[in-house]
Amino acid sequence: MDLTKRQEAILKSLVERFTCTAEPVGSKTLIPLLDFSVSSATIRNELALLEKEGLLEKTHLSSGRVPSPKGYRYYVENLMEISLDESTEKAVRAIFSRRHGSLEDLTKISCSILSEMTHLTSVVIEPEQSRQTLVQLSLIPVSDRQAVAVVITSSGQTEHRLFSFDNSISLEDLKRCTDLLNERLKGVPIEQLADRFEEMRPEFAADVGRSEVLFEAFMSAVMGFASGNPKVYGRANMLAQPEFTSMPRLEELMRILENERLFFEWTTTADSVAAIDERSKLIQIGDCSIVSSAFHTLGDEKGQLMVIGPNRMDYARVLGLMDYLSEQIEKTFGPENKGGQCEQESVEKNAGSGKEAGGKDIRK
Known part of the structure; x- marks a missing residue:
């Protein structure tokens, strides 16, 4: 028109x-x-x-x-004139300058910032599993009866699980376990790992002592990726919006945010989708709006930051903040950023020594 x-x-x-x-x-x-x-x-x-x-x-x-x-x-x-005031940009930059860690850490920080600064609900959808592959598995001893299972993917994502055992497990068994899994599974797409684990179960039992408990430790860490649920922050912010004072409407929205299948159905069968720019889009569903901003990581996998709220939201400020946060993620883990590659290599190197990226010893 x-x-x-x-x-x-x-x-x-x-x-x-x-x-x-x-x-x-x-x-x-x-x-x-x-x-x-x-x-x-x-x-x-x-x-x-x-x-x-x-x-x-x-x-x-x-x-x-x-x-x-x-x-x-x-x-x-x-x-709309997308904007981010200087004081907000300075505050966000200061937060990022103090934080180092995995991709999950950075997206969690980003969503927390979005929820706090917009007073709306934020969501992160991690990069697609289908394009991620396994880089390294590690099982790091914490004590005689505790260990941390660590899974690292090609995009720099990590998953940690702390496990306790009824009896002590030898360092020899831990090393044999990790060597065998890395030899057979490195480079395997994340979405195929669960099936490949099951195929290896008999060989694992024959070659590794205490195989069942070690096997389950790694399986649980891998399934942390396989769940793939959108991570939601600031649900309570919906309560402050006059558009959601209706309890049935609020309950419906909360149910959707808690259910992965419902959430993806909700966001992919929208009444109206508008491309704002190459990175961002607007999805309108009744009296709700979803603004999304894409970010790319190593291997050119794509994730999304989202803000959910009433149609009556400050789109210019929300988009300005989302664009800035997406840029910060890509500066660290983007496909053309060697800094992101170095961060991933640091995670891999330190996993074997019991440290997280940044040098923090997780065995303490």
């Missing part, structure tokens, strides 16, 4: 005003928000035309109007 410059200015001001107040916006409220002089009657006429185009909706008998899902989409695609 073709809007005039004046109509676009009115729509932009109305969306941004409603985002702040959650109250229907009338013509008199818009007058001081516009950069040009115009009468209240003229604004009312333009609002009526925007409503006719399906970009605005009228609430009950009130003369004020609110953006429709179509209006929000037009705003995001054509009018």
Whole structure:
């Protein structure tokens, strides 16, 4: 649709005003928000035309109007100015400068920042399993009866599991176990590991002492990747949104966020999907909006950061923050960043010595 410059200015001001107040916006409220002089009657006429185009909706008998899902989409695609204020960028940069670790650590930090700074719910979907392969398995002794199983993938992801044993396990058995698994499984796609483990079970039992307990330790660590559930942060933020005061609506949303199958069905059968740029997109589902920002890791696997909230969200600030966080992840673990490769190699090297990347000894 073709809007005039004046109509676009009115729509932009109305969306941004409603985002702040959650109250229907009338013509008199818009007058001081516009950069040009115009009468209240003229604004009312333009609002009526925007409503006719399906970009605005009228609430009950009130003369004020609110953006429709179509209006929000037009705003995001054509009018929004993505921004991140300097103080926010400085605060986020300071947080990242103090943090070193795995890809999971970085995405967890990113989602926590998103939830806290937007007061909405954030989600991370890790890079696709189908394109990740096993780089290294390690079983690190913590004590005579405890060990940490560590799995490292080609994207730099790690999974740790601490296990306790009824009886002590010798270092010789631990070494034989890890050597055998690395010899047979290195380079195997993550999604195939569970099946390959099962195929190895008889050989494992014949060659390794205490094989069953060691086998289960590694299997459990591998299944930490296989679960693949979206990780959700800031669920309670939904309670503060007036759009979700209906308990049945809130319960439905919480159920979707807790169920991987429902979540992916929900986000892939959306009523409306808008590409914002090469990295980001907007998904609209009824009175809910999901903004996603993609990030790429080693091997060019792709993950996503998401923010879920009402249609009435501050899209410009949310997208500015998400873009910045995605860029920070790629600076460390991106496909063209040697720093990410060094970080992964550090994890692999330290796994054998009982240390995490960054030199922290996990046996203490």
